[in-house]
Amino acid sequence: MQPDYDDCWLRYREVRDEALRASYRRLCSHAYVSEQSRELGAVREELRRGLGGLLGRDPHLWQHPPRTTDGFLAVGTPADMDVVAQCVDEERVADLAEGGYVITTGEWEGTDVLVVSASSDSGLVYGTFHLLRLLSNHEPIEDVHVVEEPASPDRLINHWDNPFRGSVERGYAGQSVFDFETLPDLRERYRDYARLLASVGINGIVLNNVNTQIPGRDSANEAMDVLEGWRLLETRYLEKLTGLASLLRRYGTTTYLSVNFGAPEKIGGLDTSDPNDPEVAQWWAEKADEIYDLIPDFGGFLVKADSEGQPGPYNYDADHVDGANVLAEALEPHGGRVWWRAFVYGSHKDRAVQQYDTFEPLDGEFRDNVTIQVKNGPIDFQPREPVSPVFGQMPETELGLELQITGEYTGQHVHACYHVPMWKEVLEFDTDPEGHGTKVKDLFTDEGTGMAGVGGPGEDRSWTGHYLAQANLYGYGRLAWDPDLETEAITDEWVRQTFGHDPDVVETVTDIMHDTWPAVIDYSTGGIGLMHMMYNGEAYLENHYDPGPEEWPGYTGATEDGIGKDRNSEGNGYAQQYPDALADLYDDPESCPKELLLFFHHLPWDYELSDGRTVVQTLYDNCHAGVEEARRLREEWRTLEGEIDEERYRHVAERFDEQVEHAGIWRDRLTDFFYDYSGIADEKGRVPRED
Ligand code: GCW
Numbered sequence: 287m288q289p290d291y292d293d294c295w296l297r298y299r300e301v302r303d304e305a306l307r308a309s310y311r312r313l314c315s316h317a318y319v320s321e322q323s324r325e326l327g328a329v330r331e332e333l334r335r336g337l338g339g340l341l342g343r344d345p346h347l348w349q350h351p352p353r354t355t356d357g358f359l360a361v362g363t364p365a366d367m368d369v370v371a372q373c374v375d376e377e378r379v380a381d382l383a384e385g386g387y388v389i390t391t392g393e394w395e396g397t398d399v400l401v402v403s404a405s406s407d408s409g410l411v412y413g414t415f416h417l418l419r420l421l422s423n424h425e426p427i428e429d430v431h432v433v434e435e436p437a438s439p440d441r442l443i444n445h446w447d448n449p450f451r452g453s454v455e456r457g458y459a460g461q462s463v464f465d466f467e468t469l470p471d472l473r474e475r476y477r478d479y480a481r482l483l484a485s486v487g488i489n490g491i492v493l494n495n496v497n498t499q500i501p502g503r504d505s506a507n508e509a510m511d512v513l514e515g516w517r518l519l520e521t522r523y524l525e526k527l528t529g530l531a532s533l534l535r536r537y538g539t540t541t542y543l544s545v546n547f548g549a550p551e552k553i554g555g556l557d558t559s560d561p562n563d564p565e566v567a568q569w570w571a572e573k574a575d576e577i578y579d580l581i582p583d584f585g586g587f588l589v590k591a592d593s594e595g596q597p598g599p600y601n602y603d604a605d606h607v608d609g610a611n612v613l614a615e616a617l618e619p620h621g622g623r624v625w626w627r628a629f630v631y632g633s634h635k636d637r638a639v640q641q642y643d644t645f646e647p648l649d650g651e652f653r654d655n656v657t658i659q660v661k662n663g664p665i666d667f668q669p670r671e672p673v674s675p676v677f678g679q680m681p682e683t684e685l686g687l688e689l690q691i692t693g694e695y696t697g698q699h700v701h702a703c704y705h706v707p708m709w710k711e712v713l714e715f716d717t718d719p720e721g722h723g724t725k726v727k728d729l730f731t732d733e734g735t736g737m738a739g740v741g742g743p744g745e746d747r748s749w750t751g752h753y754l755a756q757a758n759l760y761g762y763g764r765l766a767w768d769p770d771l772e773t774e775a776i777t778d779e780w781v782r783q784t785f786g787h788d789p790d791v792v793e794t795v796t797d798i799m800h801d802t803w804p805a806v807i808d809y810s811t812g813g814i815g816l817m818h819m820m821y822n823g824e825a826y827l828e829n830h831y832d833p834g835p836e837e838w839p840g841y842t843g844a845t846e847d848g849i850g851k852d853r854n855s856e857g858n859g860y861a862q863q864y865p866d867a868l869a870d871l872y873d874d875p876e877s878c879p880k881e882l883l884l885f886f887h888h889l890p891w892d893y894e895l896s897d898g899r900t901v902v903q904t905l906y907d908n909c910h911a912g913v914e915e916a917r918r919l920r921e922e923w924r925t926l927e928g929e930i931d932e933e934r935y936r937h938v939a940e941r942f943d944e945q946v947e948h949a950g951i952w953r954d955r956l957t958d959f960f961y962d963y964s965g966i967a968d969e970k971g972r973v974p975r976e977d
Contacts, residue, residue: 289474291747294482294756295783298339298422309428310421311341312357313391313400318348318369320362325407328536329361329414332481336418357398361414363405369394373401378433380405385489385538386435387413389420391428400427408489408538415485422783434768437727440657440686440736441766442490442542442625443483444588447741449494449515449523456692456830458699459744459751464493466518469526476533479743484537486763488739491539493527494518496590496627498546499597516546519553519573524580531581540585542625547589547609548597549573560602561612570616578620586622587613588659588738593630606630606644607651614653625686625738626652628660628676635840638664638853642675642863650682659686659738662712664860665841667695667740668817669807670708672872672882675863678717678724684734687712687726691762692742695820696806698831699742699751701945702919702938703806704799706761706773713769720867727769737766752941753934756784757799773800791929798919805919807881808912809949812905812956814895815850815885816842819956832948833955843888844963849901850884861886891964905960906968909953916942916949 301307317333320326330347337345345359351369352358364371364379373392382388387404402413416434420427446455447462454462463479465471483491498515517523531541550556550569560566577584591598591609599609610626617624634640641664652658658680663671667690677685689709696703713727730736739762743749750756760780764771774796781795810833811817818841821834835842843851853860854873861872871877875887880895891902899907920942927935957973967973 289478291475291478291745292749292753292756293478294749295422295760295780296336296418296481296485297783298336298418299786300342301340301421301424303424306424306426307341309426311343313398313427314345314359314421315341315343316346316348316352316355316358318351318358318360318362318367320366320410321349322362322366323407325536326361326410328411328481328484332411332414332418333359333361336414336421340418340421351394355397357400359400359402359417360394361402361410363410364403365405369399370401370403373399374403379403382409382433383435384439385409385412385487386433387416388434389413389417389430389432391430400430411484411536411538412487419485419779419783423779424782424787436487436489436767437769438730438736438766439733440490440585440623441488441763442492442585442686442736442738443488443691443741443762444492444496444544444688444738445741445743446495446497446692447493448497449518454742454744455495455497456690456694456740457742457744457751458692458755459742459746459749461745463744464530466523466526470529472529472533476530479749480534480537480539482743482749482759483539483763486760487767488763489538489540490542490585490736491534492542492544492588492625492738493530494544496544496588497594497596498544498590499548499595514546515544516549516552518543519545519549521576524577528580531584535583540583541581542585542588544588544590545613546597547591547599548601558602559597561599561604561608562602567612567615570613574616574620574622578622584620584622586617586624586655588625588627589613590627590629592632593627598630605648607648610656610658611651611653614656618653618655621655623655623657623734625657625659627688628658628674629666629688634858636851636853636858636860637666638860639858639863640664642679645676645683646679646863648683649680652683654684654734657684657686657734657736659688661688661690662709665818669696669703669803669811670815670881671817672885673712673715673717673726675860677715677726677729678722679863679865684732685729686736686738687730688738688740689762691739691758693752693755693758694830695810696803697810697945697948699755700831700941700948701806701916702752702754702798702802702941704754704761704777704802705758706765706776707800707803709761709765710773713765718865718867721865730769737762739763739766748937753937754799754802754941756780785930785934788929791926794922794926798922801915801919805912805915805949808908808915809952810912810956812960813908813912814880814901814904815882816905817885818842819959833952835956835959843884844959845888846963846965848888848890848893849905849960849963850888851886852888853886857888891960891966900966902960902964902966903969906957906970906973909957910970910972913946913949913953916946920946 819835821832
């Protein structure tokens with residue numbers, strides 16, 4: 287039976303080009319796959335499914351080298367299979383980083399062999415997906431020679447799923463994929479999710495929300511309390527996770543949990559969770575032992591502490607080092623790791639200043655198995671932010687880069703917004719241009735470092751709520767694997783696998799994808815460094831979708847005289863947190879990159895930019911341009927009618943209708959807001975508006 291959800295980029299449609307298909311059939315109709323490890327069931331299943339689709343007929347799977355063919359595929363380690371050992375450089379394979387693999391061609395007793403080899407099961411899984419991607423992308427395989435290993439050792443997806451409610455915080459694709467009610471029962475969908483993750487190299491999954499208690503309502507409402515994520519550490523719930531963890535493991539994915547810093551009190555019945563209390567340390571150590579008895583390859587804990595209502599070391603007069611280290615000590619004997627989030631609040635009114643100020647002084651004090659997980663920018667996943675000054679400035683600490691796959695501030699999967707170009711901008715950023723010159727992407731290659739993408743996939747048919755948002759999940763995985771990949775290469779892979787190879791379709795979809803992010807920046811920020819102007823609301827799960835610029839004077843800095851925030855040497859000194867070359871660049875409005883100008887400077891409304899336009903006129907123009915661009919993208923999309931499958935076409939077309947409308951609402955609210963403060967009319971007569 288066809289599942290009731292999409293297969294995303296794993297569509298495996300039959301290759302129509304006859305010469306190419308003949309070549310694929312010759313080398314892939316017969317596949318010899320190692321029997322040694324049970325984990326390789328995943329490889330066999332994927333080959334059956336993938337090759338079956340692409341070749342247009344079921345492949346023969348062998349447990350020994352097939353004899354009567356004029357070519358075959360062999361997947362295994364050199365140690366397990368002579369065929370493989372004969373075709374690959376064994377030492378090269380042995381030296382690959384965990385998860386790495388080789389795809390190459392060779393000969394076995396006069397027969398051509400296509401080989402996928404690795405020294406670990408996960409490498410064979412990734413190699414198999416890579417091979418299927420080559421075929422899906424119609425790449426030649428007769429002379430293929432691929433050597434791949436992941437840049438980052440840990441490539442995590444963080445689910446913000448609330449296990450007992452089934453909801454997903456900032457998820458725009460329906461309920462949680464994971465049904466904690468029915469676990470340990472396994473759903474087919476878990477396996478298909480594991481396949482999607484493995485196909486792009488994601489190797490760790492945090493199953494539950496970093497908000498393990500609901501801010502402000504925790505003990506006040508016992509009924510709510512019972513439902514909270516911190517309970518997952520109770521034995522009865524841990525026991526439910528073993529089967530899921532085992533299934534994920536077959537696809538190379540390790541299971542992690544978000545934990546509540548107050549767990550020793552909440553679950554353990556202790557009267558404190560003070561990290562410096564030996565009983566607390568003991569409790570965490572025993573809890574870790576228990577978890578590893580159940581899930582031997584458990585990855586570790588993700589912690590949001592001292593932030594937005596979550597308890598943390600500050601509650602006990604301790605600091606983040608004490609907090610992270612006590613958990614790390616408990617996990618250490620088992621090889622587990624603590625991912626400690628840098629998204630904390632503290633004494634500063636401007637959140638931008640907080641993280642560097644809190645964490646940089648602690649550099650070198652965290653245990654080796656602590657990773658400090660830092661959001662890409664200092665605020666909070668805004669459409670565009672400067673790169674966090676923490677990067678490159680904590681050389682003695684393992685860092686993780688947190689990116690948001692889900693589109694909390696980029697249209698919440700009603701708007702199309704492709705995040706890969708934004709992430710590339712972050713990854714290619716030089717954290718100290720006149721100093722050590724380390725780019726962000728170079729910071730995550732050592733043991734203990736890595737990337738964390740805040741998830742979003744849910745029960746929706748499309749998995750991501752918007753068919754085009756699948757590209758963000760895809761792109762995140764590909765970049766975590768290889769941050770050197772160019773945006774265009776990732777887009778091209780994704781478009782072809784998802785929409786097929788018709789050149790017009792490929793070009794149209796690709797162009798649309800690449801133009802989405804700039805459009806969103808323009809209509810929802812004005813494009814010169816403003817941000818955080820969304821409607822918040824009173825409720826716990828604020829809206830963050832509609833505009834609400836007047837709610838945030840501390841972020842916009844809007845006054846009658848001007849707009850923007852002095853995060854410079856005359857203001858709160860945020861710019862000075864960067865190494866000198868960057869600090870100087872940002873400190874002077876003349877040299878500050880235009881796209882960040884108002885983030886660093888409060889400037890008069892009529893301040894003239896290099897192109898001769900004033901600040902306020904630029905804001906008006908950009909807000910309008912963003913909407914026009916969204917409209918143009920919708921028109922582009924409409925040209926695809928009849929050219930792609932109806933379901934994807936319709937869904938995205940409707941979303942574009944809504945996006946254009948909603949972009950207009952943003953434009954109007956922002957431009958009204960700018961006019962209300964500045965009193966300066968738009969030269970082009972669009973503001974003030976008639977109504
Ligand atoms: O972006 C903000 C979100 C919260 C989130 C928080 C965080 C999980 O609005 O929903 O909480 O950041 O990153 O911890």
